[in-house]
Structure formats: structure tokens, C-alpha cells
Amino acid sequence: MARKKGREIHGWLIVDKPAGIGSTDVVGKVRWALDAKKAGHAGTLDPDATGVLAIALGEATKTVPLLTEALKAYDFRVNWGAETSTDDASGQVTKSADSRPDADSIRAALPGFTGEIMQVPPNVSAVKVDGERAYDLAREGEVVELAARPLWVESLELLGTTADTADLRMVCGKGGYVRAIARDLGRELGCLGHVAHLRRIWSGPFEASDGIAFDRIDRANQAEIEAALLPLQSALIDLPQMQATEMGAVRILNGNPGQVLGHAEFGEEVWVSREGRPLCIGRYMGGEVQPSRVFNLG
Structure with missing residues (x-):
């Protein structure tokens, strides 16, 4: 029998981790509770430590390196x-x-x-x-x-x-x-x-007040967990945002340089959106962005 792949869910879930459980175990519990296809965390907490554990779901995992580097x-x-x-x-x-x-x-x-x-x-x-x-x-x-x-x-x-x-x-x-x-x-x-x-x-941008209690992470509370999800772009607030043109968005989603509107330093890392939808992280090359990580949000 083929293994069920799970649901396509994209965004961030901030868990207020209790003592006595490892970070990887928390990720596994979240993935199980949401039946999510893909999940990972941005910064390990020791088993005895408590507090903010930021869990990326789906395409948000492509933004994990940014949060790992954050204060x-x-x-x-x-x-x-x-x-x-x-x-x-x-x-x-x-x-x-x-x-x-x-x-x-x-x-x-x-x-x-x-x-x-x-x-x-x-x-x-x-x-x-x-x-x-x-x-x-x-x-x-x-x-x-x-x-x-x-x-x-x-x-x-x-x-x-x-x-x-x-x-x-x-x-x-x-x-x-x-x-x-x-x-x-x-x-x-x-x-x-x-x-x-x-x-x-x-x-980074996530605080303990954003967190859901670990004991609330259960399939019976799936709707409550989904309501606590933060958008993928929550992890991108330290990057300049650019707006793609219609044709630029098409090119970027295919992994090619695409035309954008906005202001940034030449060579600066930015993120690009179109009509509120995150498209990519990339380098601003003067009127265009060369994508390094493209978000396939379906």
C-alpha cells in the first residue's frame, strides 16, 4: 500500500514548548495533528527548556534559514x-x-x-x-x-x-x-x-504570546491549530518586499529572473509577492529579481 503523503499546508505554527520533550518530537506531533506533508523547526530547544519553538509547514520550510540566523x-x-x-x-x-x-x-x-x-x-x-x-x-x-x-x-x-x-x-x-x-x-x-x-x-519575529500550548496539539483540535497558523511571509519581515509584475510573476514561478517594482540595493536579498501571494526569495538585480527559493503554493 502506498504511504499517504499528507496535506499541503503552508505557514508557521508557534508552539510554547513545555519541558520534558524534544524539539523533533514536537514537530512530529504537529505534523501528525495536522496531517501535514512537510514540517520542520527553526532552532532546537533542549528537552528541559521551554518557550518559543517555531515550526515551519510546507513551503514555509524554505524560510527556515532566515529565522535560524535571526536573534x-x-x-x-x-x-x-x-x-x-x-x-x-x-x-x-x-x-x-x-x-x-x-x-x-x-x-x-x-x-x-x-x-x-x-x-x-x-x-x-x-x-x-x-x-x-x-x-x-x-x-x-x-x-x-x-x-x-x-x-x-x-x-x-x-x-x-x-x-x-x-x-x-x-x-x-x-x-x-x-x-x-x-x-x-x-x-x-x-x-x-x-x-x-x-x-x-x-x-526573530515570533514571541511566546504567538504560541499554542503543546497540550492543545491533537487531531481533535485541528481547526484550533489551523486558526493559530501564521502566514509564510511572517518570517520575511526583515527583508525588503518587492512587487512582481504580471509577466514577472510568471517568470519567477518558473525559476527565472522576473521584473519587479519597488526599491532595494543592487544585489540585496529581497522577497517578492504578487497580489498578496509570496512568490520567492531572491536577489534584486536592478528592475528584476533572480529567485533563489521559489514558493510553490499551488
Whole structure:
């Protein structure tokens, strides 16, 4: 018997992910609930993390790279006094310390973790080492030395403290590990630390308030889920928009350069629409756009 392919559904569903479930599992549940042909997410959240998980459906998956590159914001709590094998509360304590930082010491350390920094990902992360995920190697007992990677941290601010914890908010670019920030901040302060709680509050244009609760994702609630879908172009707000002419739209949908109306810098990445329908992402070449990703919306 031929496998059912699923329905053609296009757009974004923002899920408020709970703790205790992986990002891939959430995508699978959404795809099942909507009987969708194609789905993917734009930025993994750890199983213990909560908050914004942006799921692309159908042709919206072609816009995932844009959202992956976008800034994201996280609220998190650091527990002082211990490092763990996973840099969060789920791991085994590997080192401990008796000292605790005061709020002024924490604030004074934060500028060293903003701007362009180098960050070593946690050993239990999705980084690939010789084709294998670091977390798989860690489960097999292998000691992995991960290389430091550049990370842009737009801002890192202290929200509050107790004797043993600090609440912080970080806005960062692609590839940031909050667990590594907690680990390295603890080392810098001489008190050690790990993440106790992590929530992504926004990702690019999508906020937690846009999200549907995970426990509402069920085939019985299909109409409710579809009502929560955001249009494909929701992920394109940072790109200039151009309007295709009638003939330009025909050419663009066939993958060819097409005539457009609007203003952009020569060579700039833009998106093109015709009568409200997204057509493509491409490069503005002076009166025409050369498409790089064409949206086949039927």
C-alpha cells in the first residue's frame, strides 16, 4: 500500500514548548495533528527548556534559514556552586564551590560575555564531531574536546538574584548555548554554575504570546491549530518586499529572473509577492529579481 503523503499546508505554527520533550518530537506531533506533508523547526530547544519553538509547514520550510540566523531571546536561571556534566540541572555534579557572587560582581562580569565572543558548546550538545552528535558520544562515555565557536551576544542583563541563584536575560545570534554562558560565567566569578531553568521568550519575529500550548496539539483540535497558523511571509519581515509584475510573476514561478517594482540595493536579498501571494526569495538585480527559493503554493 502506498504511504499517504499528507496535506499541503503552508505557514508557521508557534508552539510554547513545555519541558520534558524534544524539539523533533514536537514537530512530529504537529505534523501528525495536522496531517501535514512537510514540517520542520527553526532552532532546537533542549528537552528541559521551554518557550518559543517555531515550526515551519510546507513551503514555509524554505524560510527556515532566515529565522535560524535571526536573534533570539532567553530568560534563564543560574544555580551557583556547582558545574554539571550537562551544564544544566539534569546532569551529574562534576565540580563544586562554596563561594557565591553578589549582584555587583555579576553585573561587572556580564560585559565580558557580550558582543562577539568565543564559546565552547556543552559536551552534551547537537554539535557534530566526525559526523557524530556530541551528545551521542557523551552517552557512549567518550570524552569530547569541542572547539570554541564565535557567537554574537546582543545583550546580557541581570534580572534578579538570591543567595544561590541569578536570573538573566540574553539576546543572541545563531548557535548560542545558554548552558555554556552559565558555565563560563560561573567560572569567571569563581563560584561555578549551571542552568536551572531556561525559557526562549522570542525568536526573530515570533514571541511566546504567538504560541499554542503543546497540550492543545491533537487531531481533535485541528481547526484550533489551523486558526493559530501564521502566514509564510511572517518570517520575511526583515527583508525588503518587492512587487512582481504580471509577466514577472510568471517568470519567477518558473525559476527565472522576473521584473519587479519597488526599491532595494543592487544585489540585496529581497522577497517578492504578487497580489498578496509570496512568490520567492531572491536577489534584486536592478528592475528584476533572480529567485533563489521559489514558493510553490499551488
